[in-house]
Amino acid sequence: MPRTNDPGRSVSSRVFDLLFAFGPDHSALTLAELERRTGLSHATARRLLGELVGAGLLERGADGRFTIGLRLWRLGTLAPHTESLRTLAQPFMEDLYAALKQHVQLAVLRNDEAVIIDRRSAPSAVRVVSGVGGRLPLHSSAVGKVLLSHADAARIDAVLARPLRAYTPDTITDPERIRAELAACRQTGIAKVRGELTPGVDSVATRILDSSGRVVAALSVLVDGRRVHLSAAEMTLFASGLGISRLLGWRPGVQARVG
Structure with missing residues (x-):
């Protein structure tokens, strides 16, 4: 157990211990779990967690578990890889939006969730549950299924x-x-959901690959399933995913990697 209650340790080092206790397999932690993972006393952990929640760096759910907060996530989007991905994807997202007048969103895998890092939305488009910075479940969102399908077997099993x-x-x-x-998604590069996350909202997503074939993001279009059929967006979306992938160095013949 870390000696985080050592009087010689700074407050900032204890805060770092709390933040770095989170990871792909530990995306939501209780106070007791954070105490065990960091070695902090109950009083210290509770006080620092309260400050982190107040600052928006962590969030506390109705079940009492803590997760990474929106402000911390937004800071992470300034990392060169994420920002360059958004920049490269922007023209394709704007073209999809102009052609379809529907929600277009870009998501990446973070802590067993799909996190939306960019979106284009028409005022008249169907209402959806999350905006930029929002997290979507992997099992019931189109972007989530694309990202999960190309994860390693251990993550899928978990x-x-x-x-x-x-x-x-x-x-x-x-x-x-x-x-x-x-x-099926690993074979086609496409995932679809019909009303799985929000009633009446359908979505189709495709993968975005880097030069090695690693799936680094998913691009999707969301439509009102009662008025727009997914087939109207599927091929245009797929071509956009390939276009972004090419800008990231992918070339035809490089197979999508799993894991």
């Missing part, structure tokens, strides 16, 4: 071993059905 929330009556929560969808 995500599907948890209780999967049914956000709507159409949410697929059967792990075997989801595995079949993920396998």
Whole structure:
């Protein structure tokens, strides 16, 4: 156990211990779990966590668990890789938006969730649950399924071993059905959801690859499923994903990597 209560340690080092306690397999932690992972006393951990939540660097859910906050995430988007991805994707997103007049969003994998790092939205487009900086579940969002399908087997097993929330009556929560969808996505590079996250909202997403074939992001279009069919967006979206991938160094013949 770390000796984080050593009187010689600074407050900032204890704050860093709390923040770095989070990771891909520990994206939501209780106070007790953070105490065990950092070695901080109950009083110290509670006080510092309160300050981090107040500053927006962490968030505390209704279940009492802490997660990375929006302000900390926004700071992370200033990292060169994320910012360059957004910059390269911007013209393609604007073209998709101009052509379809629907929500267009770009997401990356963070701590077993899909995080929206950019979006284009029309005022008349269907209402959706999250904006830029919002987190989407991997099992019931199109971008989430694209990102999860190209993750390593251990991550897929871990995500599907948890209780999967049914956000709507159409949410697929059967792990075997989801595995079949993920396998299909690895073959086609496309994932679709129909009303799984928000009633009446359908989405199609495609992968974005880097020069080595690693899936670094997912690009999606969200539509009102009662008025717009996903097929109207699918091929244009797929071509946009390839275009962004080319700017990241991908070339035809480089296979999408898993893991």
